[in-house]
Amino acid sequence: MEEKAKFRFAVMGAGHISHKFCDAVSLIDECEITAIASRDLKKARKVAHKYGIAAAYDSYEQMLIDEKPDAVYISVTTNAHYDLAMLCMAHDTPILCEKAMFRSACEAEDVFRHSKEQGIFAMEAMWSLFLPNIRQARQWIEEGKIGDITLGRFDIGFQAEKNPKNRFYNPDLGGGACYDILVYAYDILTWLIGQPVQGTSVQAVYTNDGVDKTDIVQLEFPDCMGVLTATFEANLGDQEQAVVYGSRGKIVIPHAHHGKECCLYVEGEEPVTWKDDKTINGFVYEIQEVMSCIERGEIESSTVPHEMTMRTSLLFDKIYE
Amino acid sequence: MEEKAKFRFAVMGAGHISHKFCDAVSLIDECEITAIASRDLKKARKVAHKYGIAAAYDSYEQMLIDEKPDAVYISVTTNAHYDLAMLCMAHDTPILCEKAMFRSACEAEDVFRHSKEQGIFAMEAMWSLFLPNIRQARQWIEEGKIGDITLGRFDIGFQAEKNPKNRFYNPDLGGGACYDILVYAYDILTWLIGQPVQGTSVQAVYTNDGVDKTDIVQLEFPDCMGVLTATFEANLGDQEQAVVYGSRGKIVIPHAHHGKECCLYVEGEEPVTWKDDKTINGFVYEIQEVMSCIERGEIESSTVPHEMTMRTSLLFDKIYE
Structure with a gap:
């Protein structure tokens, strides 16, 4: 009997939070991380080495082109979320994006419109809701x-x-x-x-x-x-x-x-x-949610729907109006 | 040597809170309660009996006319504060009025204008600030x-x-x-x-x-x-x-x-x-403040100035606008 292929994540960003994500993936049999990218290749390689990730990139786009992952985890700082989310959309790649996912409603609308039009899963990494x-x-x-x-x-x-x-x-x-x-x-x-x-x-x-x-x-x-x-x-x-x-x-x-x-x-x-x-690593549940939603062909999570992210993005607009 | 005359309070209202006030006055040598009034004479008499108050009235105005107290403590429910405060102003009588002193900025302005114009002390019973x-x-x-x-x-x-x-x-x-x-x-x-x-x-x-x-x-x-x-x-x-x-x-x-x-x-x-x-009874300090302000000829307390009461009255206006 052929073993079911593992769900393949790629990670964008090699900062502190990416470690917790890699650690969580290592606790789930059904998935793996096949690549990590950072503008700083040394940092990407360091995380790759620590977690046994096969490939490290200094280009986010090259990683998408080469690896064609089942989903990308965007772990960079908030300022860069929108650009990377749009890059993933351009490459038809589902995303789990660190919170806050967007800085404004305008960014959120744009990405979620692409998600809906192209049928690509997108979810904010609001892991606490799954605890x-x-x-x-x-x-x-x-x-x-x-x-x-x-x-x-x-x-x-x-x-x-x-x-x-x-x-x-x-x-x-x-x-x-x-x-x-x-x-x-x-x-x-x-x-x-x-x-x-x-x-x-x-x-x-x-x-x-x-x-x-x-x-x-x-x-x-x-x-x-x-x-x-x-x-x-x-x-x-x-x-x-x-x-x-x-x-x-x-x-x-x-x-x-x-x-x-x-x-x-x-x-x-x-x-x-x-x-x-x-619970050993609280990120495990949101990762399971991502896999399960994508396997069911959904474009959003019912626990962390686009609308939830839209509402906080509108709140940010109020704070920064 | 002649003993200094005691500061003479009269109390309007004979509900729960009036008991605590009477109890507090009994702890201060320099003052006494000479009369209490309630629309329900029986209630007034009951409190008078309990605290050894000489006179009980069913008319607030008659009490002011007969007793000419040094100050009145208004302890009735909030709805009646304004009318009784204005009654005291009409009889040139200083007031300590239970909180919330007024229901609206309009009520507060009116009473404090009289207080200033006539030079009559008025203070909200915000006793906690003296604790x-x-x-x-x-x-x-x-x-x-x-x-x-x-x-x-x-x-x-x-x-x-x-x-x-x-x-x-x-x-x-x-x-x-x-x-x-x-x-x-x-x-x-x-x-x-x-x-x-x-x-x-x-x-x-x-x-x-x-x-x-x-x-x-x-x-x-x-x-x-x-x-x-x-x-x-x-x-x-x-x-x-x-x-x-x-x-x-x-x-x-x-x-x-x-x-x-x-x-x-x-x-x-x-x-x-x-x-x-x-502290045995937390009302003692505000009562001492009232006596001390009136003895110094002041029309307001520096701890609970008119302006403080004005601000909360404006807040109530926002809630009930």
């Missing part, structure tokens, strides 16, 4: 454990090194709290609440270079509110969490963008803490 | 313990009994989360941060009667942001707190509108918890 503790929290909400939702909040923040040249603060690298962390807050909270967002209001504080360093977003849902806080200027510590309040209780998710726990508090009952003790 | 733990927190901020402030937040909320006739939800009694609890969040956080508010954005959820049950407010300061959450629909529990983040650390004040603690976290140092172990 077991986030899934458990949403299940509790859907089961009505906390009754009707009245309020949701998501707080995320740390003190980024105050260097105008780093990826947090450098506008040329797509720096900004909205791209780096607010995107988590928006996607995870709206996904948990599962209701349409009817109104959004944003206030931000900017650096002298015009990069947003603190964002506060109010979300209006049909019968509840949400509030998101994202900052590069405060170590939130224990206060970095998502909380969904309901008429009968609340759900607390510590460090909700990368955590392993969720806690259910129902009035009159003992609190329940649910712990994810099986 | 030792809040003072300690502000002192830490002024001393630069947490460096430059980057973000402030204030969360306050509980599940109010869902009865459209109670003081929380009944518009005829001045119900609404903004009047009952948001006012604390706004005043305490802005006072702690001590910077001018340059922009305010509000989103609220309303009951079918049009009463706000959840409010989220973004505050823009010169170089930081604030976010306030106030709700009648969620028991915030441990998350009911004020937190001020700075470049070097943070200050956390649990249940900041009536708490006794504040905690200082400075990076690289052991956390410090400051506990107020002397």
Whole structure:
């Protein structure tokens, strides 16, 4: 019996995050990484060597031409996502693109139009939505454990090194709290609440270079509110969490963008803490989603649909209007 | 040597909160309550009996005429504050008025204009600003313990009994989360941060009667942001707190509108918890402020100036515009 061919990923970018992706792929039998490209060939070769990747390129396009991968993982900084996504579209190649996928609604519209017209899969790497503790929290909400939702909040923040040249603060690298962390807050909270967002209001504080360093977003849902806080200027510590309040209780998710726990508090009952003790690398689930969607011939994920990315892109437009 | 005459308060309203005020006055040697009035004479008599108050009235005006108190404490529900404040102004009587003092900027302007023109003291009973733990927190901020402030937040909320006739939800009694609890969040956080508010954005959820049950407010300061959450629909529990983040650390004040603690976290140092172990009744300090301001011939408190009440009244206008 012939073994089913492995799903072949290629990786664009050889920075920190590419390592986590390569590590995740190594945990999944059904896929492999066949090539990695970076403008800095040495960096690409280093990652290739570490993870046993056959080919390293200094040209993204050459990699697409030579390798014809089943999908590309775009792991470069946000500023370069649009160009590489369009390059992949030009080569009919499906993409999983690091968050924030785009800097503006205009970029998002363009890529998703190509995705739809050409029937090519495209998804933002919002890996947290696939984490077991986030899934458990949403299940509790859907089961009505906390009754009707009245309020949701998501707080995320740390003190980024105050260097105008780093990826947090450098506008040329797509720096900004909205791209780096607010995107988590928006996607995870709206996904948990599962209701349409009817109104959004944003206030931000900017650096002298015009990069947003603190964002506060109010979300209006049909019968509840949400509030998101994202900052590069405060170590939130224990206060970095998502909380969904309901008429009968609340759900607390510590460090909700990368955590392993969720806690259910129902009035009159003992609190329940649910712990994810099986996840080794949280990227595994989104990678499985990509493979499964592409195998089914879909152009988007139902968990991270184009529309979700469009909404955060519109939010970025509000912050940078 | 003749004993200095005691400062003579009269109380309008005989509900729950009037008891706490009477109790506080009983702890201060230099003042007394000489009369209490309620539309329900039985209630007034009950409080008078409990606290040894000489006179009980069913007419607010008659009490002012007969007693000529040094100041009146207005403890009725918010809907009636304006009329009683104007009545006191008409009788040249200084006032301490429960929060929220007014329902709209229009009411506030009117009373404060009279206060200024006639030289009569008027102050909102924002007692929390005088609490030792809040003072300690502000002192830490002024001393630069947490460096430059980057973000402030204030969360306050509980599940109010869902009865459209109670003081929380009944518009005829001045119900609404903004009047009952948001006012604390706004005043305490802005006072702690001590910077001018340059922009305010509000989103609220309303009951079918049009009463706000959840409010989220973004505050823009010169170089930081604030976010306030106030709700009648969620028991915030441990998350009911004020937190001020700075470049070097943070200050956390649990249940900041009536708490006794504040905690200082400075990076690289052991956390410090400051506990107020002397306060018996938190209203004492605001009462001392009223007496001291009136004795000095002032028409407003520098801690709770008219302008502070004007700003929250303008905020209410935004919520009810």
